[in-house]
Every structure is written in structure tokens, then in C-alpha cells.
């Protein structure tokens with residue numbers, strides 16, 4: 162229920178708003194002046210920097226004075242700089258508050274306190290008497306606005322739970338300093354407000370949901386206890402929105418201790434990064450570190466071609482017993498066991514050459530002997546460090562003998578005068594004899610060239626990682642019974658050969674890349690990222706248990722929030738259901754929380770009710786009661802007619818000013834449709850790679866790039882039996898059709914995909 166407030170109350174609220182805006186503007190003016198003054202002072206300080214410093218380098222004590230004086234000046238300069246920067250940030254907040262001062266008011270009584278009324282907005286604002294005129298939506302007390310109905314409500318302050326009696330909950334819509342609408346509600350967050358927010362047209366960028374966070378979303382946003390927070394939510398249930406709000410919440414809750422650089426988010430593709438990039442800045446926070454899993458892996462393997470999103474999607478081997486096994490936690494555990502075993506034996510090294518390939522400078526046998534010569538208390542990390550140090554020591558010992566060689570003589574003979582001068586310690590250096598000079602120069606030259614060898618050693622160039630990884634794969638059948646995973650011995654051996662052949666071509670599959678790096682990390686005891694405190698993984702259903710375990714290994718101090726919709730698994734397909742079981746084993750069960758979001762906010766009731774019929778398991782998805790047209794299915798005899806249908810659907814959408822995405826199954830068909838449209842003079846922008854930017858206007862894109870995005874209207878192209886027939890493509894179909902907010906058209910020629918078996922009356926046949 163919601164109630165329109167009385168007119169007199171509205172006037173009172175408008176007067177209050179005017180007062181708050183006045184205070185905001187006044188404070189803004191003061192800050193502006195302070196900033197100008199501080200900047201001015203900082204500028205004049207740095208202009209006169211040396212005037213105020215006693216420059217005196219005569220003796221040690223006075224030059225110490227000089228140094229101190231410089232230091233003091235610098236400190237002063239820094240303070241001024243900091244002052245205006247802090248003020249500048251505050252001014253930016255005030256500017257935001259000027260546009261969106263607050264969106265809600267709650268009245269409540271705390272035990273033993275007076276009745277209070279507070280206003281909630283994007284940031285806190287205090288007047289000169291230290292009265293909080295606006296409370297940040299992330300403040301503990303603000304939680305009652307999202308969580309409770311009128312009556313008794315509990316919120317969590319840092320000291321513990323506090324119960325208050327809430328007597329009023331009022332929502333405002335404010336534009337240009339005027340209250341456009343306001344209503345009181347006794348529900349959690351009234352549908353009225355949500356309806357207004359959801360009815361707005363989509364833009365190419367995501368918006369913050371701060372005004373209308375739902376109770377179950379609020380649980381995700383404000384969770385501070387879980388080591389693993391796992392959110393399973395239907396398409397459009399606000400998972401992505403909730404994480405962005407959660408990041409803003411955490412940055413506020415732990416301000417001073419947590420920076421945006423301590424937070425990392427893994428997202429499905431680059432386009433998606435574009436899509437969400439404004440949400441946090443709009444809330445006054447900086448963006449977190451953001452990357453795709455591919456970037457995370459590929460940047461560490463610059464010399465190899467790591468299978469990308471496109472290749473992964475088109476990969477026909479994705480769903481075999483071997484790939485399922487290599488995606489599993491069991492395989493991760495084998496890689497860990499193999500790593501431990503390397504402490505005793507099994508390491509493979511490379512020769513290190515210098516100048517000639519005929520004879521190694523350090524032979525791999527020598528390195529191996531050295532590596533295992535350290536006692537058994539050594540761990541892998543100490544072993545490699547000690548090996549490196551010893552190799553460098555041996556290298557140094559060989560400088561003198563190398564310096565006496567003929568190639569050095571030749572190089573000395575060819576030196577120009579300038580080159581020679583460069584090698585001397587000082588230009589007028591003298592030597593007792595020609596022999597001494599030759600020895601001196603020889604050593605210099607040997608050192609210069611041997612530096613390359615030193616660099617190789619320091620970069621672990623004596624490891625033979627590709628061979629090591631193949632050796633691991635070959636050891637797998639000895640470590641586990643592959644038959645348990647439905648894999649035959651010959652099949653595995655053939656697979657290992659394939660991986661090896663790919664290595665020769667400098668190619669590596671995503672699956673192997675993660676395991677390869679994990680093995681490398683263990684051998685080198687690579688420093689993991691200890692300063693990452695929160696790790697967010699969106700679209701978790703497209704990760705394997707192996708990858709998640711590897712991320713956990715990389716960010717050992719981070720709390721994890723994983724979000725996904727097992728119905729939209731487009732890479733891992735049906736395997737995704739066992740994912741939660743597998744990863745929960747990595748975390749303390751006491752500190753693991755699973756939250757389900759079942760209500761879908763993105764789409765109209767007609768679209769949500771239609772889409773959920775596609776899912777076989779009857780997952781719980783509730784629609785939000787927003788009305789729109791029924792989805793349309795266009796059955797056409799052939800591709801030509803289908804293209805005509807596409808053009809009329811597109812035209813209707815354009816006339817209704819709806820942004821449309823034409824979503825195809827794969828890249829090849831996206832390219833084909835885009836070409837056909839162009840031929841007919843229709844405009845639609847083809848997005849063929851994840852590195853492209855999102856643009857305004859109609860788009861054509863393959864399913865795997867549409868992940869996580871949403872559009873006013875979606876046209877699913879080519880929904881025929883030929884394209885979508887396997888049961889495990891259900892998730893793909895569901896992902897595509899659930900991108901639509903308001904309108905959905907499905908076009909096919911020939912026979913309709915059996916996966917789109919839907920009840921009459923839930924769609925319109927065209």
C-alpha cells in the first residue's frame with residue numbers, strides 16, 4: 162500500500178528541501194573559495210620555493226639544514242595540495258547532492274531517545290551546527306528504509322543490532338529542486354517508485370539502483386561476514402546492480418582502510434565493462450579493478466596465443482569427459498599434489514646458452530643437480546631462489562675466464578675511441594701496462610654480455626614450463642584413475658599429444674592456461690595478491706571449478722562474492738549445477754552464505770512469463786508486474802522472408818524509439834545478418850569482438866557478447882531447429898531472450914527450435 166501525502170505536507174516538505182538546498186549551495190560557495198585560496202597559496206609556495214630555503218652546501222652540518230628546510234617546504238606544499246584536493250572531492254559530492262539531494266525520509270524512535278526524522282540520499286551532508294541534514298544511504302540507520310515495514314525494525318550498527326520503531330517511510334521524486342512526487346508507504350520499497358524507475362527507457366549504460374534497493378538485494382549489499390557470498394539469481398534479478406551497490410557500500414563502510422584498488426571484479430567481457438563503468442562514479446566512488454578472466458590469464462602468457470572468448474564459444478570439445486575433468490576441482494587438487502611432488506623429483510630444466518648453441522653455458526643436468534642438492538626442508542620457493550642465487554654466483558666466477566677468450570679480444574680490437582672511453586671508470590684512467598688495460602676492458606665486456614645470461618637466470622629462464630606441464634599431464638593417469646571420469650588411457654594420451662602440438666604452435670587452451678600458470682606459481686612460489694580484499698565474480702556459471710579455485714589461490718586474503726544464474730551457463734552448460742557444491746568446499750561452511758534472488762526486474766511481466774517456459778527444470782522466477790506487449794514469433798519459409806520480417810520488426814521498434822539488439826547464436830550468423838541488413842539499407846551496428854565499444858543505436862551481436870547486457874527490445878535471429886536443437890542449448894536461448902526489457906521478437910525460417918515450445922496465448926504469432 163502507498164498513500165499520497167496531503168497537500169500541506171507537500172508544502173512543508175518543499176520548504177524543507179529548499180532549506181537543505183540552500184545549505185548545500187552555501188557550503189559549496191565556501192568550499193569553492195577555500196579551494197581557490199589553497200590553490201593560490203600552493204602555487205605561490207612552489208614559486209617561491211627556493212627563496213625561503215637557505216642554500217648552503219659549505220659543510221656537512223649546514224647542508225643538513227638545507228635538506229631539512231627543503232623538506233619542511235615540501236611538507237607545507239603537500240598540506241596545501243591535500244587541503245584543496247580534499248575540498249575538491251567534497252565539492253564534487255555537493256554538486257551531486259545539489260542535483261539529487263535525497264530520495265527518502267524515515268521517522269523512527271530509538272529506545273530511550275526522542276522521535277527522529279532523517280532524510281536519505283547519495284552522501285551525507287552536515288550543516289554548520291553539525292546536524293546531519295542528509296544521511297548516506299550506506300549509513301547503518303539507512304538500512305531500515307530498505308529492510309523494514311512500518312513498526313519494529315532492526316538495523317545493525319557497528320556495536321550490534323538495534324531495534325527501532327519506524328512510524329513513517331516516505332519516498333520522493335525530485336527534479337531541479339522541486340518535489341515532483343512523494344508518497345508514503347508501509348511496504349518495504351513501494352512498487353510505485355520501482356515502477357517509475359523501471360519504466361524509464363534503457364540507455365547504453367547501467368544505472369545505480371540506490372533509491373529502490375529491494376530487501377533481499379540489501380542483504381547482499383550489506384553483508385560483511387561471509388568469506389563466500391554466493392548469489393544465485395534469475396536473469397534480471399539485479400545481481401550485477403547489487404554487486405556495484407555492494408562495492409560502494411564496502412568502500413563507505415571501511416573508508417580509510419579499503420580503497421577501490423583493493424577490490425577486483427571479474428566480468429564476462431569488455432563490453433560489459435563499458436556498460437557498468439559509470440555506476441560507481443555516479444555514486445561518488447572510484448571504479449574497482451576490473452578485468453575478464455581471459456585478460457587475467459593472457460597478460461601473463463604474452464608469448465602464447467590463449468584461446469579467447471570467441472574460440473571458446475566455438476570450441477566443439479568443450480563438452481567432453483576430458484574437458485569436464487580438467488574443469489574440476491579434482492584436477493586442481495592433482496596439480497597441487499604434483500607441485501608438492503616436484504620438491505622431491507621430476508623438475509625439468511632448460512640449458513642456458515651463451516654465444517653458442519653448441520655447448521650450454523649451464524647445462525640442464527647441472528641445474529637439476531643443483532636444484533635437488535638443497536636439503537629436504539626446502540620448499541619449492543626456497544629451492545628456486547637458492548638455485549638462482551647459486552647460478553648467479555657460478556656466473557660471476559666465470560667472468561674472468563670468459564674475459565680471456567678470443568671473442569673478447571676481437572671486440573676490443575673493434576672498439577672506437579668513444580666506446581673505449583665509455584668502458585673506463587673515468588676518462589683519464591691509467592693502467593700500469595697494456596696487459597692490465599686488456600684485462601680491465603676484457604672484464605668489462607664479458608660482464609656486459611653475461612648480463613643477458615644473468616637476466617635469464619633471474620627470470621627463471623632455466624625452467625622448462627611447457628615440458629613440465631606436459632609431464633604433469635602424463636603423470637595424471639598414475640595419480641588418479643581416469644576411468645572414474647569416463648576417460649580411457651588412449652584417449653588421454655592422444656589428448657596430451659594434442660596439447661603438446663598446440664604448444665609447438667604457441668597456442669594454449671583456456672583450460673590448460675589456468676593449470677599451466679597454477680603449476681608455474683607453485684614452482685616459483687609467486688607472490689599472490691595479498692592486498693586484494695574483495696573479489697567479485699559475475700556470471701559465475703561460465704567459470705569452471707578449477708578457475709575459481711585458482712582465483713581463490715591468487716587472492717588468498719580476499720572475501721569472495723560470486724554471482725550467477727545457473728540457467729544462463731553458456732560455456733559450462735549443464736555442469737554448472739555441481740559448481741556450487743565444488744566451490745563451497747574451498748571455503749569455511751560457517752562463513753559461506755547463499756542468497757537466492759527470484760524476482761526479475763528487467764523485463765515486463767509478459768516477457769518474464771514467456772522466457773521462463775523455456776527452462777526445463779521449472780526454476781523459481783517471479784515476474785515484476787510491469788506491463789508490455791506479448792513477445793512475437795515470426796515463422797518464415799526462407800531466409801529472404803525472414804530478413805524482411807527482421808526489417809519490419811526493426812522498423813516498428815525504431816518508430817517506438819526502442820533501442821534494439823539483434824542477437825544471433827554465433828559470430829558467423831551475426832556477420833551474415835549485418836551484411837543482409839546493410840544490403841537492404843537498414844542501419845545496425847555489428848559488434849563482433851569483445852574489445853569493441855558499446856555505441857548508441859541498434860546493434861547486431863552474437864549471444865556470448867550479449868551476456869549481462871540489456872536492451873529495450875531484442876530480436877532473436879535464426880531461432881530454428883537447425884540452430885538450437887540440443888537440450889544443453891536451453892541456457893543459451895534463455896540468455897538471449899532474457900536480455901529484453903520491453904519487447905521481444907523471435908524470427909526463424911524453416912522449423913522452429915524445439916527449445917522454444919511455449920504455450921499458446923503467451924505470444925503473438927506473426
Ligand SMILES: Nc1ncnc2c1ncn2[C@@H]1O[C@H](COP(=O)(O)OP(=O)(O)OP(=O)(O)O)[C@@H](O)[C@H]1O
Pocket residue numbers: 355358359368370373374375378394395396397398399400401402403726762763868869870871899
Ligand atoms: N532494486 C532495483 N531497483 C530498480 N531497478 C532494478 C532493481 N534491481 C534490478 N533492477 C534493474 O533490473 C535490470 C536487471 O538488473 P541486473 O542487470 O543487475 O540483473 P542481473 O541479475 O545481473 O541480470 P543477468 O543475470 O540477466 O545479466 C537492470 O536494469 C536494473 O537496473
